[in-house]
Amino acid sequence: MSKETKKKIKIESDDKEQKVDVKVEDETTEEAKEPVTEETSEESPEADKEETPEEAAPADEEKTSDESPKTDKEEDKFGADGKIHSGLFDKKKKEKKDPMKEKVAELEDRVKRQMAEFENFRKRSEKEKTQMYDMGAKSVVEKILPVIDNFERGLAGAPDDAFAEGMQMIYKQMTTALDEMGVKEIEALGKEFDPELHNAVMHVDDDQYGESEVVEVLQKGYTYHDTVVRHSMVKVAN
């Protein structure tokens, strides 16, 4: 008899499986999407990470077990056995399909990681984009600073004539322009040494100065919009 019947059963059950499959797959995709959107909105990354694997685990299982009947191997097994209760069928299937399940779980895990990585990358690029202008400006300022230094050195030793006065005015014009851009000199002389702003290159023990007092500025430091472009090179007492 039974070639035909066998076939029939096979097709029926296949259809059934297919239907279930589609339905569940929709659910899983929805579920899978959710944590990702949560990640974008939430600030704390720790919370995300704890959630994602937990939600991912059941989704993995559903998907793998339902997808497996599509494979040839599964159909062969069913065809050979003829009538098998679906309960037993499921059980056997699960046992046999372990490597497949693992593979899917592994791939799904990888996709999730890539998504998370991409999301972080996107956020970071956005942040970097907003910082781009400041970073560019900062590096230009950094290049200009030695010119200012040399202006100051030159003017310090210049004779008191009309030419020097002209240079003084140009120097002033330059520092004003920088000042308007947001470049400010770091105050150091007489202040308490602050490693965030100052770079100590010399130390002196001298009782006439206070504790950690900056007694000499060897090279002026500058900030640009509250970030240090160049630290003040200083001599610190005590």
Place this chain on the structure above:
Amino acid sequence: MSKIIGIDLGTTNSCVAVMEGGKPTVIANQEGARTTPSIVAFTKNGERLIGEPAKRQAVTNAEKTISSIKRDMGTDNGRTIDDKKYSPQQISAMILQKLKADAESYLGESVSEAVITVPAYFNDAQRQATKDAGKIAGLDVKRIINEPTAAALAYGLDNEGEQKIMVYDLGGGTFDVSIIEIGDGVIKVLSTNGDTHLGGDDFDQKITDWMLSEFKNKEGVDLSTDKMALQRL
């Protein structure tokens, strides 16, 4: 699961990187630099400074500034500061913590696992001490890798079939040369040697000295007595 960071815990400078899209990316620290000085300092106010700020105050706070702690890894030569004794592991852990924090702020997620490189000549005690430092810093150290091995891996040399290569590692304070053998995905350090007190800093000093003598010859001015000029050099 979070990302695993790779850390080069150096004698003078340290560096942290992460795999992104299959490629290693060096993570810049909070100060914007790609390497962080391996220096820890305790200020007069009891504040703890690590990296660049620690380096900037080293001159004026020498007795409470710790550098080159890597040389003491695996020994009991801790440092005592403000009557508190710190083991080399603890000091190293502070540097690792700073690198970890920088990596976390870059990645936007917490980091709990790391791979740390050590010189090929490190013995078991030194490797264990490095691992312990990681643990103290809250990092699960997945692997301790030899520095020359890491260098070979970075160049993808493990995919090029069997070969022997020589790796030069010129650091800020040390210079290592290793000969390693690559074959069948196994990298073996055959021999390693070097000078633990020769590095880029010595080169800088030599160049400075040369410039001083040149200037003296040409202009007849001895700049070595002029500290401001020395700093500029």
